[in-house]
Amino acid sequence: MKRTHLLILFAFLFISQSCTDSAQKEASAEWPEITAETKPWTRWWWHDSAVNPKDLTANMEELQEAGFGGLEITPIYGVKGHENKALKFQREEWMKALEFTLKEGERLDLGIDLANASGWPFGGPWIQADNASKNIKFKTYSLNGGESLNEKIKLIQQPLVRAVGHQVDISEVKFPISSNTNLRELALDQVRFEKPLPLQTLMAYGENDEVLDLTDKVGEDGTLNWEAPEGNWQLYALFEGWHGKMVERAGEGGEGNVIDHFSEEATRTFLKDFDDHAGNVDISGLRAFFNDSYEVDDASGQADWTPQFFEEFEARRGYDLRTQLPALFGNDTEDTNARVLCDYRETISDLLLEKFTVVWADWSEAHGAIIRNQAHGSPANILDLYAASHIPETEGTNPMRIKMATSAGHVSGKPLIACEAATWLDEHFRANLADAKQNFDRYLSHGVNHIVYHGTPYSPQDAEWPGWMFYAAVHFAPTNSLWPDMKALNDYVANCQSFMQNSTPDNDILLYFPIYDAWSERGREMLRHFGASREDLTKDISEFLLDKGYTFDYISDKQIKQLQVEDDQIKAPGANYKTIVVPTTQYIPLATMEKLIQLAENGAKIVFEDHLPASVSGMFDLENRQKKYHELTSSLEFEKQENLSSAQIGKGEILLGDELDMMLQKVQVYPEELAGKGLWFNRVSREDGVCYFISNWGDQTIDEWVTLQRPATEAVWYNPMNRASGKAKLKNSDKSKSQVYVQLKPGESMILQFYKSDVDLEDYPVWEEQNQKYVVEGEWTVSFEKGGPTLPETYITTKLTSWTEQSDELQKFSGTASYKTTFEKPEGDAPAYILDLGEVHESATVYMNGEKLGTLLGPVFQITISTESLKPTNELEVKVSNLMANRIISMDKSGENYKKFYNINFAANKRENVGPDGLFTAVNWEPLKSGLVGPVSLSPVSETDL
Structure with missing residues (x-):
C-alpha cells in the first residue's frame, strides 16, 4: 500500500515538473498593466485659481474619461471679468481648493502634481530684494604710484522696466514690488530701480602680481582712503546688482520677484510660504512638486551672482576669486582668463545644484512627495540637475535637448522621465492629433516614458466657447472639436508607456559631455546655458551617432565617478553600457581622467575622438595637477592600428582616432x-x-x-493604436543580432518585444496588396453630431468634398460629422481588405455594420478589415472631426471676443497672424478643409509567408 502511494506521489511530481518545464519553455505574451502613471498626464492651467468644487469635479471627470492619468496644477494669470472669483495663491481658500482637488484625484484615480510657483520661475510677493535674483556689475580705475582716487567708488543702477504686451514707465512701479496693488494689470517681466548698488569688494592689482584688498578702505560715502604705492595699479570694484526678473504669467497672489537660485536662504524662504499656509491641509495625495524650465535669463542681462559667492567659490575651487578679477572679466592671459572663468561657471553650477535643486528635492521628500524638474536652460551642468531630480522633464523637439533629460534619468536609474509635450505644434487652433502623435513619438524614441501635455486649462462649464485657454498650448481641452478622438490618442500613449516605463535603457554608449570646454570659452555673457534649445557642444558627434543609429546616453563628470566595471560592462546606477566615448575635448578634470583610466584597467573600453584632452580644467594648483595629468597620460602606450591607436591597460583598452565608426566596431x-x-x-x-x-x-x-543589434528567440509585435498583437517574422538570429520583417505605414508605430522562449500566438500578419481597388461609390448621408456655433442640417451627397464647400454655414462649423453609406462586398476570395479613407480632415472613427473598428489619426487613414466581418451589403459609418480653426475664423471676422486674458493675451505663434492690437488673429485665414474628402476605397490583401 505504501509503495502504491509512493508511485502516485512520484507520478504527481513528474507531471508537475513536466508542466513547470513546459511553462518555462513557453513565454506569456501579454500587454502590460495600464495604470494612472502609464497614461499621459496634462498640465492643468488654473487661471487666477478662479476655481470652484463643482467645476473642478466636472473638469476632472472629463479628463479622466478622455484617458488622462494625472494632472499638474499650474496657477497662472487670470481671465478678465472673473477677478472676484480668484483665489489668492497659497492662501487659505486656495489651499482648500488644492485639498479638494487631491481628494477628487484619489476618487477618480487621477494623480496630482503641483507647480510650486504661480507661473515661473520660482518667486512671489513674499520674496523681497534680499532674496531676489542678483547680478554682478564692475568698474575699473587706474592709478599710478602716489596717486589717490578722486571719484567715489559708486555705481548707480539704471532704471529698467519691461512688461508683457504694453509699455510701463518706471514711475508707475513702487519699491518694494510687493507694495504694488496692481501687479495683475502691470504684467511685469523685469524691473530695476535707480539706486546705488552695494559694493562687494575693491581689489588693486599691481605690476608685479601684487594684489591688495582695499574694501575696508572705502568709506560709507564711497570715498577711497588709499594712496597707490609705487608702480601702475588697476582697481576692480564689484557691485551687487538687482537683476529684477519677475515671475512670468503669475496669477493673483503669485506676482513678484524671482528668487536667487544660488542661495539656500532664498530657496528656503520661497518654500516656507507654502509651509506657512499648508499646516492644516492634507496633501498626502500629492505625487510631485513641479518646476518649469530655468527662464531667469530670458531678460535683460543675467542673474549671475549671489551675496555669498566669494566664500562659496573659495570653498569649492580652493582659491580666492578676488585675487583673479582681471581674469574673470577677460583681462589677463588667454589661458588664465579661460581657467578662472571656468571655475566661476562651475561654482554657479554647483550652487544651482546644491542650494536650489537638492534643497527643493529634500523639502519635497519631507512632504512625502517628489520633484518633477525642468532643468534645461540652466547655467549649470543640467545632467547633474536632472540626476538630482526624481522625475527629470524635458521639452522641445531637438533630440539632443531631449536626451539631456533622458540620459540623466537612464544613468541615474529614474523610473520616470517626463516631457512637456505638444507645445506650439502649430499656430493656435491648427494642430491636429497626428501632429501630437508625431511629437509624442519623438519623445518616446529618445527615452521619454511619461508624456505630459502642455496643457489643458481649467474652464467653468458655463464659459462661452472656446472656454478659458492658455496662450502657448494646443488647446487639448473638452471644447476642442477634436476631443471625441482624444481618448484614442491617450490610449495609444498609455499602451506605449506601459512597456517603456517597465524597462531599463539598453543603450551601448556613454557620451562624455565636455562641459569644461564650454565653461572655459568666453562668450558675450558671463554664463553659459545648456539645453535651452539645441546643444552645440556635442552637436557634430551627437548627430553622427543619431543618424547612424548608435544608441547613447550623455554622462557628466559627477556621474562618471559612480561608474563601475563588471564582466566588461560599464555599470551605472541605472543601466549597463559597452563603452565610453569622449568627444574632441580640450579640458578635462584630473579626477575624471583618473577615473576613466581606472575603468579601463578594470576592463572598460574607452574611446577618445581625435586625441586625449590637452589639459586639466580650472586654475587651482595648476602646475601640480597638470604634472599628474601628463604622468598619467604619458604612461599609456599606444600602438598604431590602421587609422586608430590602441593602448591596452589592465583588462581594458583605450582607443584614439578620428574614425569613430572604426573605433566603435573595434569595441x-x-x-x-x-x-x-x-x-x-x-x-x-x-x-x-x-x-x-x-x-x-x-x-x-x-x-x-531589417537587422537588429540584439538576438531574438521569439518576438511579438504589439500595436499600441488598437492593442492587436502577434508573433513577428524572424530569421538569421545569432548571438549578437537578428532580422525582423518590418511593415510600417507613415505615422505608424509598433512595439517589438523579444522573448527568451516560445510564445503561443498567431503571427502578426504581413499584408501584400493585390492590384485591385474598389472605390466606394454612391450616396453619403452627412449629419452633424457635435460642435458649433450651431449644428448644420444633414445633407446627402454622391461626391465627397470638404464640407466647407456645401454652404456658408458649414464654413464656420467646427465639430464632428457622421458620414454613412452602404456598399456591396467585393467579389473574390481575399482574406482581408484595406479600407482607405483617402483624404481626411482631421481625425476619423470607423464603424462597419454598427461595430467600431478603430480611430484613425493620420497621416495615413487606413484600416484592415477581415473578409469574415463583411456582409453581402455593408453599412459604413465614418465620424470625422475637424479643427477649431474654422469657428475661430468666423469669430475673429465678426469681432466676437474670446481673447479676454490678463498678461499675455493672446500671443500668436507666427508673425503673419499678429493683428493691429498685437494679439493673435485668424481674420485673414480662409476656411480650412474639413471632413471626409476621400476617395474611400477597398483593396484586397493577402498574407505573405515571406
Missing part, C-alpha cells in the same frame, strides 16, 4: 539599421527581453527585412 558597438531606414526607435530591456519602440514618420511605407 563591438554597432549601429541599428532602423535609423538608416528613417525610423525612430528606442531600445530598452524588460524582464521578458529586449524591447523596441519603432515609429515611421517618413513619407514612405517600410516593408522589408
Whole structure:
C-alpha cells in the first residue's frame, strides 16, 4: 500500500515538473498593466485659481474619461471679468481648493502634481530684494604710484522696466514690488530701480602680481582712503546688482520677484510660504512638486551672482576669486582668463545644484512627495540637475535637448522621465492629433516614458466657447472639436508607456559631455546655458551617432565617478553600457581622467575622438595637477592600428582616432539599421527581453527585412493604436543580432518585444496588396453630431468634398460629422481588405455594420478589415472631426471676443497672424478643409509567408 502511494506521489511530481518545464519553455505574451502613471498626464492651467468644487469635479471627470492619468496644477494669470472669483495663491481658500482637488484625484484615480510657483520661475510677493535674483556689475580705475582716487567708488543702477504686451514707465512701479496693488494689470517681466548698488569688494592689482584688498578702505560715502604705492595699479570694484526678473504669467497672489537660485536662504524662504499656509491641509495625495524650465535669463542681462559667492567659490575651487578679477572679466592671459572663468561657471553650477535643486528635492521628500524638474536652460551642468531630480522633464523637439533629460534619468536609474509635450505644434487652433502623435513619438524614441501635455486649462462649464485657454498650448481641452478622438490618442500613449516605463535603457554608449570646454570659452555673457534649445557642444558627434543609429546616453563628470566595471560592462546606477566615448575635448578634470583610466584597467573600453584632452580644467594648483595629468597620460602606450591607436591597460583598452565608426566596431558597438531606414526607435530591456519602440514618420511605407543589434528567440509585435498583437517574422538570429520583417505605414508605430522562449500566438500578419481597388461609390448621408456655433442640417451627397464647400454655414462649423453609406462586398476570395479613407480632415472613427473598428489619426487613414466581418451589403459609418480653426475664423471676422486674458493675451505663434492690437488673429485665414474628402476605397490583401 505504501509503495502504491509512493508511485502516485512520484507520478504527481513528474507531471508537475513536466508542466513547470513546459511553462518555462513557453513565454506569456501579454500587454502590460495600464495604470494612472502609464497614461499621459496634462498640465492643468488654473487661471487666477478662479476655481470652484463643482467645476473642478466636472473638469476632472472629463479628463479622466478622455484617458488622462494625472494632472499638474499650474496657477497662472487670470481671465478678465472673473477677478472676484480668484483665489489668492497659497492662501487659505486656495489651499482648500488644492485639498479638494487631491481628494477628487484619489476618487477618480487621477494623480496630482503641483507647480510650486504661480507661473515661473520660482518667486512671489513674499520674496523681497534680499532674496531676489542678483547680478554682478564692475568698474575699473587706474592709478599710478602716489596717486589717490578722486571719484567715489559708486555705481548707480539704471532704471529698467519691461512688461508683457504694453509699455510701463518706471514711475508707475513702487519699491518694494510687493507694495504694488496692481501687479495683475502691470504684467511685469523685469524691473530695476535707480539706486546705488552695494559694493562687494575693491581689489588693486599691481605690476608685479601684487594684489591688495582695499574694501575696508572705502568709506560709507564711497570715498577711497588709499594712496597707490609705487608702480601702475588697476582697481576692480564689484557691485551687487538687482537683476529684477519677475515671475512670468503669475496669477493673483503669485506676482513678484524671482528668487536667487544660488542661495539656500532664498530657496528656503520661497518654500516656507507654502509651509506657512499648508499646516492644516492634507496633501498626502500629492505625487510631485513641479518646476518649469530655468527662464531667469530670458531678460535683460543675467542673474549671475549671489551675496555669498566669494566664500562659496573659495570653498569649492580652493582659491580666492578676488585675487583673479582681471581674469574673470577677460583681462589677463588667454589661458588664465579661460581657467578662472571656468571655475566661476562651475561654482554657479554647483550652487544651482546644491542650494536650489537638492534643497527643493529634500523639502519635497519631507512632504512625502517628489520633484518633477525642468532643468534645461540652466547655467549649470543640467545632467547633474536632472540626476538630482526624481522625475527629470524635458521639452522641445531637438533630440539632443531631449536626451539631456533622458540620459540623466537612464544613468541615474529614474523610473520616470517626463516631457512637456505638444507645445506650439502649430499656430493656435491648427494642430491636429497626428501632429501630437508625431511629437509624442519623438519623445518616446529618445527615452521619454511619461508624456505630459502642455496643457489643458481649467474652464467653468458655463464659459462661452472656446472656454478659458492658455496662450502657448494646443488647446487639448473638452471644447476642442477634436476631443471625441482624444481618448484614442491617450490610449495609444498609455499602451506605449506601459512597456517603456517597465524597462531599463539598453543603450551601448556613454557620451562624455565636455562641459569644461564650454565653461572655459568666453562668450558675450558671463554664463553659459545648456539645453535651452539645441546643444552645440556635442552637436557634430551627437548627430553622427543619431543618424547612424548608435544608441547613447550623455554622462557628466559627477556621474562618471559612480561608474563601475563588471564582466566588461560599464555599470551605472541605472543601466549597463559597452563603452565610453569622449568627444574632441580640450579640458578635462584630473579626477575624471583618473577615473576613466581606472575603468579601463578594470576592463572598460574607452574611446577618445581625435586625441586625449590637452589639459586639466580650472586654475587651482595648476602646475601640480597638470604634472599628474601628463604622468598619467604619458604612461599609456599606444600602438598604431590602421587609422586608430590602441593602448591596452589592465583588462581594458583605450582607443584614439578620428574614425569613430572604426573605433566603435573595434569595441563591438554597432549601429541599428532602423535609423538608416528613417525610423525612430528606442531600445530598452524588460524582464521578458529586449524591447523596441519603432515609429515611421517618413513619407514612405517600410516593408522589408531589417537587422537588429540584439538576438531574438521569439518576438511579438504589439500595436499600441488598437492593442492587436502577434508573433513577428524572424530569421538569421545569432548571438549578437537578428532580422525582423518590418511593415510600417507613415505615422505608424509598433512595439517589438523579444522573448527568451516560445510564445503561443498567431503571427502578426504581413499584408501584400493585390492590384485591385474598389472605390466606394454612391450616396453619403452627412449629419452633424457635435460642435458649433450651431449644428448644420444633414445633407446627402454622391461626391465627397470638404464640407466647407456645401454652404456658408458649414464654413464656420467646427465639430464632428457622421458620414454613412452602404456598399456591396467585393467579389473574390481575399482574406482581408484595406479600407482607405483617402483624404481626411482631421481625425476619423470607423464603424462597419454598427461595430467600431478603430480611430484613425493620420497621416495615413487606413484600416484592415477581415473578409469574415463583411456582409453581402455593408453599412459604413465614418465620424470625422475637424479643427477649431474654422469657428475661430468666423469669430475673429465678426469681432466676437474670446481673447479676454490678463498678461499675455493672446500671443500668436507666427508673425503673419499678429493683428493691429498685437494679439493673435485668424481674420485673414480662409476656411480650412474639413471632413471626409476621400476617395474611400477597398483593396484586397493577402498574407505573405515571406
